[in-house]
Amino acid sequence: xxxxxxxxxxxxxxxxxxxxxxxxxxxxxxxxxxxxxxxxxxxxxxxxxxxxxxxxxxxxxxxxxxxxxxxxxxxxxxxxxxxxxxxxxxxxxxxxxxxxxxxxxxxxxxxxxx
Amino acid sequence: xxxxxxxxxxxxxxxxxxxxxxxxxxxxxxxxxxxxxxxxxxxxxxxxxxxxxxxxxxxxxxxxxxxxxxxxxxxxxxxxxxxxxxxxxxxxxxxxxxxxxxxxxxxxxx
Numbered sequence: 001x002x003x004x005x006x007x008x009x010x011x012x013x014x015x016x017x018x019x020x021x022x023x024x025x026x027x028x029x030x031x032x033x034x035x036x037x038x039x040x041x042x043x044x045x046x047x048x049x050x051x052x053x054x055x056x057x058x059x060x061x062x063x064x065x066x067x068x069x070x071x072x073x074x075x076x077x078x079x080x081x082x083x084x085x086x087x088x089x090x091x092x093x094x095x096x097x098x099x100x101x102x103x104x105x106x107x108x109x110x111x112x113x114x
Numbered sequence: 115x116x117x118x119x120x121x122x123x124x125x126x127x128x129x130x131x132x133x134x135x136x137x138x139x140x141x142x143x144x145x146x147x148x149x150x151x152x153x154x155x156x157x158x159x160x161x162x163x164x165x166x167x168x169x170x171x172x173x174x175x176x177x178x179x180x181x182x183x184x185x186x187x188x189x190x191x192x193x194x195x196x197x198x199x200x201x202x203x204x205x206x207x208x209x210x211x212x213x214x215x216x217x218x219x220x221x222x223x224x
Contacts, residue, residue: 043201
């Protein structure tokens with residue numbers, strides 16, 4: 001299947017700092033990427049849909065000014081958690097649409113805010 | 115997207131077939147059934163998807179009932195590495211996002 005990578009895989013930061021997470025499609029071009037987060041022992045929750053060259057569409061309850069998404073190319077989408085706080089600690093996962101019907105997921109980024 | 119119902123957990127003996135059921139009684143005619151699994155602390159892994167016909171690939175088989183109100187994912191010879199949470203998702207696919215429920219936690223027992 002198609003390969004989606006994320007970087008970094010794990011990040012620890014101090015409260016108030018900003019963290020950028022990269023999501024790359026390695027062997028295909030993705031016009032649409034999705035960002036999810038997963039709290040411990042919970043399921044994945046969609047945060048936003050990222051379309052190349054346009055603004056992201058955020059799910060209800062997700063602050064667009066706090067979670068900045070940029071999809072500047074067909075192989076890269078970035079999620080920046082601005083002014084991170086301990087409650088933002090979570091597992092962040094991106095996925096990319098492949099063809100018409102399939103989505104492939106990245107390995108995830110574990111964010112810990114101290 | 116239609117809602118799905120799955121058992122919370124299941125056990126399966128190593129080497130035996132694992133049959134994971136999913137109910138999706140409100141599925142619409144153009145919605146697909148997708149299966150993903152998530153091994154602890156990893157991103158979800160695509161397994162298989164189907165619309166009406168049964169599907170098979172190198173990982174699993176997907177059996178969809180004729181009325182499409184339920185389906186079963188079959189792992190023919192479960193191994194310890196198949197221990198994971200399995201998600202059944204109904205979606206139009208394509209640019210539509212996937213809504214994850216609670217899934218079934220499958221434990222393969224030696």
